[in-house]
Amino acid sequence: MRARVLIRPKAGILDPQGQAVERALPALGFSGVSNVHVGRLVELDVDDASQLDDMCRRLLANPLIEDYEVVEAS
Amino acid sequence: MRFGVITFPGTCDDADARLAAGKVGEAVQLWHGDRDLQGVDAVVVPGGFSYGDYLRAGAIARFAPVMESVIEFARDGGLVLGICNGFQILAEAHLLPGALLPNQGLRFVCRQVDLEVVNRDTPFTRACGERLSIPAKHMSGRYVGDVPEDQVVLRYAPGHNFNGSQDDIAGVCNERRNVFGLMPHPEHAVDALCGPSIDGLGIFRSMAEAKVPA
Numbered sequence: 446m447r448a449r450v451l452i453r454p455k456a457g458i459l460d461p462q463g464q465a466v467e468r469a470l471p472a473l474g475f476s477g478v479s480n481v482h483v484g485r486l487v488e489l490d491v492d493d494a495s496q497l498d499d500m501c502r503r504l505l506a507n508p509l510i511e512d513y514e515v516v517e518a519s
Numbered sequence: 520m521r522f523g524v525i526t527f528p529g530t531c532d533d534a535d536a537r538l539a540a541g542k543v544g545e546a547v548q549l550w551h552g553d554r555d556l557q558g559v560d561a562v563v564v565p566g567g568f569s570y571g572d573y574l575r576a577g578a579i580a581r582f583a584p585v586m587e588s589v590i591e592f593a594r595d596g597g598l599v600l601g602i603c604n605g606f607q608i609l610a611e612a613h614l615l616p617g618a619l620l621p622n623q624g625l626r627f628v629c630r631q632v633d634l635e636v637v638n639r640d641t642p643f644t645r646a647c648g649e650r651l652s653i654p655a656k657h658m659s660g661r662y663v664g665d666v667p668e669d670q671v672v673l674r675y676a677p678g679h680n681f682n683g684s685q686d687d688i689a690g691v692c693n694e695r696r697n698v699f700g701l702m703p704h705p706e707h708a709v710d711a712l713c714g715p716s717i718d719g720l721g722i723f724r725s726m727a728e729a730k731v732p733a
Contacts, residue, residue: 458620458663459620459623459661459683461621461622461623461624461625461683462621462625465625504574504578504579504582505574507575507611507618509617509618509663509664510618510620510663
């Protein structure tokens with residue numbers, strides 16, 4: 446199975462990348478942009494999708510600072 | 520005191536850590552792929568960019584074969600010092616509370632920093648003064664964590680918290696106080712030839728004077 450894991454900074458943790466993007470967009474003339482957060486995408490082929498959650502908790506994400514979401518791509 | 524300094528692929532501060540440890544004791548190199556800690560009395564996890572900082576700083580090094588032995592060594596009460604990337608690795612290994620995130624300014628910063636030694640009752644700080652001036656050089660040093668007050672060992676002095684660390688935290692220890700991690704680099708401040716202070720030596724001297732668990 447092809448899986449996608451979306452990893453994003455936990456709510457409440459300062460996200461300077463998101464802030465930098467949020468400041469850059471108005472500079473290009475885009476208005477009405479707020480609440481920008483920058484995370485990571487991991488795509489992987491797995492035989493046993495039931496292991497994905499464990500993989501996320503142990504390696505792909507750090508649950509202390511990041512939330513993750515497993516998205517089945519196909 | 521026999522110090523073992525780990526070398527991972529991408530480590531770059533292991534030579535300085537061995538030199539610093541060598542000033543107060545004996546220092547040997549430990550290899551990331553080798554589970555054997557060679558009977559050392561203390562382990563230093565040095566700075567650098569282990570495994571290219573891929574995924575998150577320290578995330579992959581934490582699973583290196585040598586780290587299984589380091590985790591066991593720490594659980595038995597052995598002294599473990601993590602500097603910079605070493606601190607990140609020990610946090611990822613859950614030997615220390617919290618995590619290190621990219622600096623709030625998103626830049627790599629290299630500068631001399633002043634630190635307040637807020638807990639001198641640890642095997643890593645007993646021979647230190649109340650303040651240290653040592654270099655810091657990192658990209659991901661913003662400390663975030665749920666850490667009890669008595670486990671905060673070092674804070675950036677006012678005006679020196681360049682990375683945005685929570686409560687100015689620069690170094691923390693575990694509950695048992697045998698594992699300590701800090702972002703600035705004591706091993707780069709041990710020789711008057713190479714900088715404005717030799718304050719870093721206090722940390723290595725403290726370890727050398729600590730009682731080694733039987």
